[in-house]
Every structure is written in structure tokens, then in C-alpha cells.
Amino acid sequence: MLDIKWIRENADVLDAALAKRGAEPSSASLIAVDERRRTILQSLQDMQSRRNTASKDIGAAMAQKNNELAEKLKAEVAELKSSMPALEEESRQVEAELNDALSRLPNIPLDDVPVGSDEAGNVVTRVIGAKPTWNHQPREHFEVGEALGLMDFEGAARIAGSRFTILKGQLARLERALGQFMLDLHTQEHGYTEVQPPLLVRDDAMYGTGQLPKFAEDLFRTTDDRWLIPTAEVPLTNIVREQILDGEKLPLRFTALTPSFRSEAGSSGRDTRGMLRQHQFNKVELVSITDAETSVAEHERMTACAEEVLKRLGLHYRVMTLCTGDMGFGARKTYDLEVWLPGQDTYREISSCSVCGDFQARRMNARYRNKEDKGTKFVHSLNGSGVAVGRALIAVIENYLNADGSVSVPDVLLPYMGGLTRIEKAA
Template sequence: MLDIKWIRENPEALDAALAKRGAEALAQSLVALDEKRRSAVQKAQDLLSRRNAASKEIGAAMAQKNSELAEKLKAEVADIKVTLPAAEEEERQLSAELNDVLSRVPNVPFDDVPVGADESGNVVTRTIGEKPRWNHAPKEHFEIGESLGYMDFDRATKLSGSRFTVLTGPLARLERALGQFMIDLHTGEHGYTEVSSPLMVRDEAMFGTGQLPKFADDLFKTTDGRWLIPTAEVTLTNLVSSEILEHEKLPLRFTALTPSFRSEAGSAGRDTRGMLRQHQFWKCELVSITDAESAVAEHERMTACAEEVLKRLGLHFRTMTLCTGDMGFGARKTYDLEVWLPGQNTFREISSCSVCGDFQGRRMDARYRAKGEKGTKFVHTLNGSGTAVGRCLIAVLENYLNEDGSVTIPDALLPYMGGLKKIERAA
């Protein structure tokens, strides 16, 4: 959430940022609403102050035996007792209205973010590795998985409907191996602390990281009012909600390997074949909690950690800087890692690493206090996939396909595969 004080002082900057995102100007309406709220606050405060002052004046008037003045003051206090609740209710309603509007305003992009309307405005930052060179024709992952006999969409549909997959045997183990490899790399070499956290959260947690109220349709909700997490970013970031951290303990770096759940409400008809866009998928998430000064450098570090996963797997990929029109709601800058998929003859996103400034810290009321200082500041947060396990599985299948239809296991995954070096057709 943006700071209304900053908006009052920088209305042109807000509208310019919104224009870069392709959104309508809001500064004037936000400032006007805030003026009404501040006026209501002042009215309630003035009434309260006058009631307290008049109550003291009643005592003074009675001490001076000025009954006429005392009665007049009593009548004034009685009137204030009637009007004050209405003034306080107006203040509460306007504050709630302002907070609701502010909660739907996207974050302000950094100045170095390329301006563009959609993904066509994204910029290639770097490209790593090379496309595989074969004598045989590439295939899409679902062709490979079904041919091997270990990827079953019909049974998944029988169990749960569309956008689910059943993996068995060595493909199920390969999925597990990928997740274990990622979490071991990030905890063992990259300094992240592994966390096992709930998969269901309250409204407050979803609000804190920006999923609510704007993206409720993209989420799954339980019958008792909890939400299934669309990403472990929600739980890892909210670990520090409503807390005041000591500055010297920053940055905090968390990682988790969890299922994620998304309704894919806005993707009707997209990627319906295979397991590219699922309602349920495994993801290794990275979250950093930092101060303002460290956030940009932490963004580069986090992105490098996610890139290392793909490097160790020997996958060809590129790192993109997202433009303003393609960037997420809470981000100030985002790098997407796009892995090469031979079966589709294109790059597809496999990780997204974002720096959010204090946007989430403000929503969560998460702060830090510098040593020797009385005041506090909102934490700055970052999140990224390190990486999406299902899409990584797709990339391994398509890039390590052999001419006979088998799939070679990348060297980095061999310690997790129980001696299996190649996945071959089921007998």
C-alpha cells in the first residue's frame, strides 16, 4: 500500500507512475478523499477537546456559583455527547473508504523499469546457455510424459477436473527430486532459512502481500473462511507481520517448498494441454526482508540464486526485465526467468523475482528499528520463485529428451534419483 502522505506531496509522481502502468490518474480523487477524512478527524477531535474543556468550565462556574453559565455549559456538553458519535463514525467510514481505495492502487515502478503496455515491452537482460542441438524432432512435455507412461491427465480429470496432473513412478520421483534439489541449494549455499508453514491463511495474510482485495477471484477459499495459498510468498512474508525487527538482524531470508493453489480465473483457454498452467503445483519460494538501502542489491542477489538452479540443471534461459505494463501489482521492479522449451520452440516463464519496496511492509505493519534510534521504518520485501517445480520438470523433459523417447536425468539431480540415470518407457 502506498503512503497517503507521499501521495499528497507527490500527486504528479503518482499519476505519472499509474500512466506508465496503463492505469487512470487517481491522485486528485485520493487527495480529495483524504481531505474529507482529515476534516472528519479534526471535527471529532475538536468536539472531544471542547467537551473536555466545557466539563472543566462547568466545575469552575459552579465554584463561582454561576448557575446560569453552568447550565449553559451542561447543555453544550449534552449536545456534544449527541453529535460526537456521529462525527467519530464519519471518521471511521472515511478512513475505511480511503484504506480500501489505497489497497487497490498498484505500486510505483522504479525509474529504470522499461515503459510498455504488455509483455511485448519486456527487455532481455541476459541470456544463459544454448539451445540443445539434436538430430531428432523435439516434443512437448505431455507427449513425452504420456509416451513414457508416467503422466496421466485422464485420471487427473477423473479425480479433480481440468488443470490437474497425475505423475507416477520415475516422473513423480523426478518432480520430488527437483524440489529437494532447489531447497537444498538455497539453504545449503544461498543462506536461506527453510520454513514449513501453513497452506491455509486468514484474510489478513492475503491482504498483507497484496492478494486481497484485488485478486480474490484468482484464489481458492475454504468453507471456514481461510484461503489456500497461491504461493508461499504469503506465509513467508507474513512471518514478520505486525512485528518490529532489530535492524542488525536484517536481511532475513526464507525459503519453502510447498504446493500452491490458483484458480487461473483469467486464463480460460490458455495452456489447457499439459501441466504448464495448473490449479495445484509445487514451487520453491524465496523471500527476503530488508531495509530500504539493501533492497536493490538483494533483488540482484535473489535473481542470481534463482538463475543458479537453471544453470546447475544445464537449461538454456534468459532473464527479462519486465516493463511497467506486465509487472505485478505489488512490484517496483521484476525480473522474469524464461526457460527454453524445445517442444514449444519458445521461452516460457519459470521464475519471477520482484522487489516491492515498503508496499507490503506497510500493509502488514512490519517495521524495523535502527540501533540507537527511537523511530521505526517499514521493512522492504522481496519475493521470487526459486523455481516453479512443475515448469522445471517440463523443461527437463523437453531439453533432455533422447531420440528413443527416453529422458536423461541432469547430473545435478542424480543424488536424488536413487541410482536412476535415465527415464525409459514403462514396461
């Protein structure tokens, strides 16, 4: 969430930033609502002050036996008391109107983010490795998985409907190995603390990271008004909500391997075959909580941590800097890692790493204090996939496919596979 005080002082900056993101200018309407709010608050303060003064004057008038003045003052106090509740209710309504409007504003892009209206404006930042070359024909992951008898979409549909998958046997173990490898890498070498967070969260948690109110249709809600997490970013970031942290202990770095649940609203007809776009998928999430001075550097570090997963798996990929029109709601800058999928003959996103500044912290009221400072500051938050496990499985299947239809296990995963070096057709 953006600060209304900052908006009042930087109205042109806000509107210019919104224009870069393809949104309408909002500063004038926001400032108008804020002026109403401030006027009402000032009126309430004036009425409260007058009521207090009049109450004291009643006592003085009675002490002087000036009954006429005392009765006049009592009538004034009574009138103030009767009129204040309506004004207080109006104040609450205007406050809610302002907060709702602010909650729907996207974050302000950093100055170095490329300007563009959609994914066509994204910029290739670097390319790592080379596309594999074989003598045999590449195949898509679902063709390979079904031929091996280890990937079952029809069975999943009978149980849960479309956009679910059943993995079996060696392929299920390979996906588990990928998740364990990522967790071990991030906790043992990259300094992240492993967390097992709740998969169900309350409205406040979804609001804190920016999923609510704007993206409710993308989420799954339970009958007791909780939400299935669309990403572990939600519970991991909310660990610091409503807290004042010791600035000396920043940054905090968390990681978790969890299922993610997404309704895929608006994706009808997209990636209907295979595992690319599912209602349920596993992902290793990275979250950092930093101070204002180090968040940009932490963004580069987090992206490098996610890249290391792909490097050790021996996968060809590229890093994209997202343009203003393709960037997520809460991000100030985002890098997407796009892995090469030979079966599709294209790059597909496998990780997205974003720096959010204090945008989420304001929604969560998460602050920190340095020893030399009297006051507090809002923390800066970052999140990224380290990486999407299901998409990593797809990439391994398509990049390590052998001519006979089997899939070789990448060397880095061998310690997790119990001696298995190749995924072969189920007996």
C-alpha cells in the same frame, strides 16, 4: 500500499507512475477523500477539546454557585456528546473508503523499469547458454510423459477436473528430486532458512502481500473463510507482520517448497494441454526481508540464486526485465527467468523475482529499528520463485529427451534419484 502523506506531497509523481502502468490518474480523488478525513478528524478533536474544557468549566461555575452558567455548559456538553457518535461513524467510513482506494493502487515502478503496455515491452537483459540441437525431433512434455505411461491427465480429470496432473513412478520421483535439489541449494549455499508454512491463511495475510482485495477471483477460498495459498510468498512474507525487527539482523531470507493453488481465472483456452498452467503445482519460493538501503542489491542477489538452479540443471534460459505494463501489482521491478522449451520451440517463464519496497510492509505493519535511530521504518520485501518445480520438470523432460523417448536425469539430480539415470517407459 502507498503512503497518503507521500501522495499529498508527490501527486504528479504518482499520476505519472500510474500512467506508466496503464492506470488512470488517482491523486486528485485520493487527496479529496483524505481532505474529508482530515476535516472530520479535526472537527472531532475540536469537539473533544471543547467538551473537556466545558466539563472543567461546569465544576468551576458550580463552585462559584453560578447555576445558570453551569446548566448552560451542561447542555453544551450533552449536545457535543450526542453529535460526536455520528461524526465518529462518518470518520470510520471515510477512513475505510480511503484505505480501500489505497489498497487497490499498484506499486510505483523504479526509475530504470522499461515503460510498456504489455509483455511486448519487456526487455531481454541477458541470455545464458544455447538452444540444444539434436538429430531427433523435439516433443512436448505431455507427449513424452503420456508415452512413458507416467503422466496421467485423464485420471486427474476424473478425480479433480481439468488443470490437474497425476505423476507416477520415476517421473514423480524426478519432480521430488527437483524440489529437494532446489531447497538444498538455497539453504546450504545461498543462506535461506527453510520454512514449512501454513497452506491456509486468513484474509489479513492475503491482504498483506497484495492478493486481496484486488485478486480475489484468482484464489481458492474454504468454507471457513480461509484461503489456499497461491504462492508461499504469502505465509513467508507475513512471518514478519505486525513486528518491529532488529535492523542489525536484516536481511532475513526464507525459502519453502509448497503446493500453490490458483483458480486461473481469465485463462480459459490458454495452455490447456499439459502441466504449464495448473490449479495446483509445486514451487520453491524465496522471500527476503531487508532494509531500504539494500533492497535493490538484494533483488539482484535473489535473481542470481534462482538463475543458479537453471545453470546447474544445464538449461538454456534468458532473463527478462518486465516493463511497467506487465509487472505485478505489488512490484517495483521484476526479472522473469524464461527457460527454453524445445517441444514448444519457445521460452516460458519459470521464475519471477520482484522487489516490492515497503509496499507490502505498510499493509502488514512490518517495521525495523536501527540502534542509531529513534523511530522505526517499514521493512522492504522481495519475493521470487527458486524455481517453479513443475515447470522445471517440463524443461528437463523436453531438454533431456532421448531419441528412444526416454529422459536422461541431469547430473545434479543423480544424488536424489537412488541410482536412476534415465526415466524410461513404465513396465
